[in-house]
Amino acid sequence: MAERELTYREAINEALRQEMRRDDTIILMGEDIAGGSGQPKELQDAWGGVLGVTKGLYTEFGADRVLDTPISESGYIGAAIGAAATGLRPVAELMFVGFMGVCLDQLFNQAAKLRYMFGGKARVPVTIRTMIGAGLRAAAQHSTVDYSVLTHFPGLKCVAPSSAYDAKGLLIAAIRDDDPVIFCEHKALYGEKSPVPEESYVVPLGTADIKREGRDVTLVAFAKMVHTALAAADELSKSGIQAEVVDPRSLSPLDEGTILESVKKTHRLVVVDEDTPRCGMATDIVSLVSQKAFDYLDAPPQMVTPPHTPVPFSPVLEDSYLPTPEQVADAVRGTLD
Amino acid sequence: MAERELTYREAINEALRQEMRRDDTIILMGEDIAGGSGQPKELQDAWGGVLGVTKGLYTEFGADRVLDTPISESGYIGAAIGAAATGLRPVAELMFVGFMGVCLDQLFNQAAKLRYMFGGKARVPVTIRTMIGAGLRAAAQHSTVDYSVLTHFPGLKCVAPSSAYDAKGLLIAAIRDDDPVIFCEHKALYGEKSPVPEESYVVPLGTADIKREGRDVTLVAFAKMVHTALAAADELSKSGIQAEVVDPRSLSPLDEGTILESVKKTHRLVVVDEDTPRCGMATDIVSLVSQKAFDYLDAPPQMVTPPHTPVPFSPVLEDSYLPTPEQVADAVRGTLD
């Protein structure tokens, strides 16, 4: 029997549905995650999220557990955090990660620090789902990934799946985790399909995945950039270069071991990241490897990232803003010279 | 005649005063930057900022140019940004950098991106003064540096002086700059004295300073950590190790040249940073050097930072949370083994 395939969007929806059936302390909150709340029944659950990811959950679980919220991210995300600290396990949606600026305090000063400040006497099992990424002509405020910032803050965890399979397993892990987890959904991946088991399963936080094995160079890439790295690897293999593609999946905690092992084997590192280059995941990985696997490196480690600029709107600009497989392949060739 | 010395606090105050005398489009905004606004005259200008940095400016420049604000950082910092875009040159105070979570949107989505999004047809000459740093037993929300996050965002500039001299020159540069600049004042340095010329001068943004010359190892350090690095260098010199201490002063833009030149001379790098280690300034510098001066490095680059945890309150914990000269010296010795 052929394996069942789901899209990334469907995998997320299924993870939420299965977890909500299992545990009735799980609630969902967010702007128009149902849509039409307060309207006559036939107009409710109209959207299921702005890109349809939570569609149908309101209909199944009702208004007590699927809460449309006003546009007040500090208010409702803070409420999710307060609810998590007092016995629920909320999954709140921050529609776009670029909106973190209107609620960051609740994330980095409250969710992230409560447990520490209270000497371990609190737990905050909240999951924040948020959309990341460029490619939809959504311009500077709606196209960032910015997960580097959320990874920076101690007390937060941060994951960014690149496939439907990982999305389901990581989301279930995030929901069950007793710490605040930022779950980053790349909006250009919602249509990507992969085999996804029907039953519930967990991809543990902090475990990287080798998406392609190779011996000549290690490509570390995140979310949509995993696909860019894989395309580059395909291209490179035509000239006999075997790239290993490591997908950390979880940015914080980070599976340092898998990355370091790969580099110890390949002796070369290229990081492919959609975040901007200063104080970002790319610098994080390069510096990790430079410190801990320095003696294994046969060439300077490389970063392929967008430039230190906002995301431009114009399609021609946006397309060349993002790292391309060609750029990655060039960077790899650079390390082999 | 002996050179005039000022404290870091006095140097900042003098920079503000001199610039305000020079340019009447400069206004100050912030919580209790005067104190007692709306009270009878004898109770006004009561505080001059929570740690007295802006003392006396209200008395000299009046309520039209020195504006106490309500506790609404998004509101008044956003107003400073809007004023900057329409013809003023505001200097707004975000009391502690740990409060950036309540106004980040105005910083990273508005101030930082307006010019780009508007195709170059806006300029936002705003300066945001903010206090950074641990050491005052101010606990997890009032002790961070977090400038790595502000450095991450394209469109912002970010500086962090380590001396009174640099503080005055960098603040004048920041105010005159036509871009948004975050000016980070380390609260544990306010009492530090150094010679400061009376006349106005500029320390250009993006210029590093070599605080001590040496040939054996490059220490890159920021703000208060410059002093920690200098103490380590003193210690190391007793055993004949000559450390060069590079103070970038400006985190964004970064003077890559001076750092790279130094490493090309010393062949060793230790970064000393008060920010936490993930996606921070330390990883930024390590990855810069690893990419661009790889062949000059004789040992793995090292980072000395606090752990990936919030800042603890207890004095014993806080003291050992911060990097110490001993740790820096040990890291240096590690690179020399």
Next chain:
Amino acid sequence: MHLKREKALWVYERMVLIRKFEDKVHDLFSAGKIPGFVHLYAGEEAVAVGVCAHFRTDDFLTSTHRGHGHCIAKGVEVRGMMAELFGKATGSCKGKGGSMHIADVEKGMLGANGIVGGGAPLACGAALTARVKKTDQVTACFFGDGGASQGTFHEALNLASIWKLPVIFVCENNLYAEASPVKYTLNVENVADRAAGYGVPGVIADGMSFFDVYEKAGEAVRRARAGEGPTLIEAKTYRFYGHFEGDPVNYRPKDEEQAYRKRDPITDFKQKVLAKKLLKADDLEKIEKETQAEVDAALEFAESSPFPKLEEILTDVYVNYP
């Protein structure tokens, strides 16, 4: 409030220009010619034009994701706007901003904003500039019923109230924030009811009637110019299209939509000026033709314009970069 003939011509021209622009954009989006997130202003024309009819070029406004109407009301040229939506080098923002960041600072239009509530503090800033420079410029801050739940609205209104800033907060209550009805997101009947909590006048206007908005905005602008402080105006209005282009609009009752379509602010204005004999049918027809021609020309301009050069990615991040 009395309207001079010249102003009435201008009003009709602006309202119709907005409508024709938005209708065209709607078609272009459906045809796959315009990318991105596009939010149309059709139906709400009386609000932007009713406020901006009191404005000078050196007055300011801040806008929202639904910014085209505010741009046109403030005098931004539609060719640059259309080119911007296409991401062309000749766009108002050189193609770098798109619909959600369309701006024209020279015209006092301080930008659409992708962040709900993001413009309110900026509006206070523009007003502060006027106060410090002792000019009588005023600033309008447009926002939606959804935006009334954001913290920035509260902070900005408070700030404007204590500093008596010349800001007019204009809530465009079109009954929905995306797919959420305002009766769900607010526990009060009117956003204007919030004004009292700041010691500021709170005024309700019929957002489907130019004359009502014009009158109420007139008093607010007078107050602001005279240094008497801010006003909160809530204009009850309705958007004719979906939240954004592509929205199936499956959360609104059809009869509600029809009822509002019948109250079309342009038709309303037309009937009133004809009845009052302020304008003639000829005047209106001429304007309808001219605006259509303007929009058509804008489209041609946009389509024939070049895309930005790739180097443009790197420019305009900073004014000064070492």
Next chain:
Amino acid sequence: MHLKREKALWVYERMVLIRKFEDKVHDLFSAGKIPGFVHLYAGEEAVAVGVCAHFRTDDFLTSTHRGHGHCIAKGVEVRGMMAELFGKATGSCKGKGGSMHIADVEKGMLGANGIVGGGAPLACGAALTARVKKTDQVTACFFGDGGASQGTFHEALNLASIWKLPVIFVCENNLYAEASPVKYTLNVENVADRAAGYGVPGVIADGMSFFDVYEKAGEAVRRARAGEGPTLIEAKTYRFYGHFEGDPVNYRPKDEEQAYRKRDPITDFKQKVLAKKLLKADDLEKIEKETQAEVDAALEFAESSPFPKLEEILTDVYVNYP
């Protein structure tokens, strides 16, 4: 509102315990024995105790930087609190939080908060837990007059109003936010005036009178437990010390301070319960002695406790860390 003898004893004991604790901390800070940023609650006792007198252990509260009084009113033990201020391992937060983050989740005290306005959304969350779990627990959200300008206050009040959450928003209007008088930061007479903008009752209480706070909080708690939604109570009060320890308090008129000192809420309560013959002088004296002894013992406990081990820096960041 009638008070039973037992409750009256509890009230006096809590109010005096807060006062003696704060007086002691003031002395300790002046003597250089306590580090950090410390904000004292002395003078405002009637507010925290007047609200918490209606509370069960399983009710919740969120607090502010000025949190000691809320802790004690909610039943947090003073020895742990004192040890926390010293940064000792036996502190309520193992010495990791200090005065601005003092908490006791088991007692329903969800933390002081170093961020003005930071607690308001959290309070909605605790109330949401009660609603989802269908309990009748209520949550109090304490905040200051300064906090009333923060966006989170507005967002939380709106959220609580539309979801009818069992939250009591308690504004402790002590006339100042740091050195800024409330008449400068607000353009209205009362913070309670804002409640109408959310369709929520807005009530003013005399924060220097336990009985007045107790009565008004009683109705708010009743409403909340009955599922009738939130209430905003503004308690007009005054802090007897400076904003934080070390504050020269050079922004308040001396006669104002004296006038409020004369309205000491503890004296007021004492006089009233004696006059009503609810308690006897002996009762009060006994409580005064016992609370003094408790504070003294807390100090001894704190001073003789060990500092945390250095490994503690690394723990409690996460529950699960691979």
